[in-house]
Amino acid sequence: MDGRRITADPRPCNVRRVVVKKRQRGGGGDGFVNSVKKIQKREICSKKGRAFRLCDVQERFRNIWLQEEYDTHDPKGHSSTVLPFLKKRSKIIEIVAAHGTVFALAQSGVCAAFSRETNKRICFLNISPDEVIRSLFYNKNNDSLITVSVYAADSFSSLKCRTTKIEYIKRGQPDAGFPLFESESLKWPGFVEFDDVNGKVLTFSAQDSIYKVFDLKNYIMLYSIPDKNVQEIKISPGIMLLIFNKSSGHVPLKILSIEDGTVLKSFNHLLHRNKKVEFIEQFNEKLLVKQENENLQILDVRNSELIEVNKTEFMTPSAFIFLYDNQLFLTFRNRTVAVWNFRGQLVTSFEDHLLWHPDCNTNIIHITSGQDLIISYCKSDSDDPLTDENAGSINISNILTGKCLAKVKATNHLPTDDCSCSNNARCKCNSRRQISTSVTEALEDITALFFDEERNEIYTGNKFGLIHVWSN
Helix, strand or coil: CECEEEECCCCCCCCEEEEECCCCCCCCCHHHHHHHHHHHHHHHCCHHHHHHHHHHHHHHHHCCEEEEEEECCCCCCCCCCCCHHHHCCCCEEEEEEECCEEEEEECCCCEEEEECCCCCEEEECCCCCCEEEEEEEEECCCCEEEEEEEEHHHCCCECEEEEEEHHHHHCCCHHHCEEECCCCCCECCCEEEEECCCCEEEEEECCCCEEEEEECCCCCEEEEECCCCEEEEEEECCEEEEEECCECCEEEEEEEECCCCCEEEEEEEECCCCCCEEEEEEECCEEEEEECCCCEEEEECCCCCEEEECCCCCCCCCEEEEECCCCEEEEEECCEEEEEECCCCEEEECCCCCECCCCCCHHHEEECCCCCEEEEEECCCCCCCCCCCCECEEEEEECCCCCEEEEECHHHHCCCCCCCCCCHHHCCCCCCCCCCCCHHHHCECEEEEEEECCCCEEEEEECCCEEEEEEC
C-alpha cells in the first residue's frame, strides 16, 4: 500500500485514501522475469490455469500456524530518561517488514525492530528519549526505513523525518541514519506524503503555504508549488490534481505532471450550490466527485464525458484503496468491502469478509502486489458453535470474485486425536516452540496486519503491543 500522508495533527482524516501499485521485484534477468509473466498469463487465461492458481493460493495459506510472538513493550523503557508514556504498554498501529526484519509501531510512539532469523528484538528505533514516532515508510528505492516523528522539545508540534538503511538497523545501529527535509516547517496543518507509485515525496509547509516535491531515491527537491489557494493535492500515477478553494457554483482544478510540475490541464468542475463536498479523487484521467446527498460523478477529464452513480447505490465510504494495475478501486463502509470500476459499476461484493473494526481501519488490510488478494482481520463465523466471540479471523479473499479462499481462525487449530494438550485453545502440537499466547488469544483485538509475500508470512499486532507471526 502506497500513498501514506502523515500530518502533525493527531485527529484522523474523514476519508482515508491508499493507492496500490504492483511492486517490482529486484534483480537482473529481465528476460527471465518476462518469460515467467507470459507463462503465468497463459496459465491464468485457461480454466486449468485458474484452477491451479486457486489451489495454489489455498495451499499457501492452508497450514498457516501461530509460530512466534514478539513484544514491543519494555517496562524500563529504551532509555533511563525516556518519557513516562513511552514505558506504557500500547496497541500496535503499524507493521512493516523487509529482508527478514519486522518493524512494529505502537500507538504510544515506540517502534521496535525484530529479526525473523533469531526471533529476538534487535533494537528500538527511537533514538532520542523524547522521540514519539508517528509513522513508518519502507523506501524500496534505497532499501531504507523512513520514520516520521514528533518531539517533546517542541511540544510535539512539528514532524521530523529520518532515513536509516535496513542493514544498519539489522546491526542494531538505528542512530546511523540521517534527517530529511530539515529546511521544511512541518507544523500543523503541514504534512509529508510518501508516494511509492511515482517515487516522490510531497511536503506542505503551513508557515509559507508552499508545497514541495522531492525525489524518493535521493531526496533532492524537484520543484515547488507556491499557490496559497490550493486546498488539497491528490496524487495519481504520473500526475497530481490540485484542488483549489471552492468558488460560487464550481471548484477550480489543475492537473500537473508529477515529474516537473508542468500544468497539463486547467478546468472548473460545476458543483451543487450549498452542498458539502464529501470528496474529490483523481485516478489517472478519471475524476471522482461526491457531494452530500448527491450522486457520485465520474468525469473523464480528457473528453468531459460524465457518468453518474445513484446516491442510493454508491454511498460515501470511510476509505478508498485504488488498484492501479486493475483499473479498479475498493471502498470501505460499515465493515464491508466493495470493488468498483470507473464506469460506476459494482464489480465485487465479498461473500465472507466482514471487517472486525467498524471504522474500516486500513492498517488491518493488506492487498497483495498482484492486486488479486485482500487479507483482512474479520469477524468469525457467527454460526460456528466453536467460535470464540472475542476472537476474529484472518480472511484471504479474491478481489475479482469476492470468494473467500482461506481463513486463519481458532477452530482451524483444534487438537488432533493424538494431541496431549489439556486445553484445546492452547494446543501447540504443530508449533515450532512453546509460546505463552494461544491461537484464540492471538486472534483477539488485532489492530495491525502485514503480509510478507517473500516469506509467505502474516504479521499481526494487537492492543497489548504484541506481534504474532503466522507461517506454515
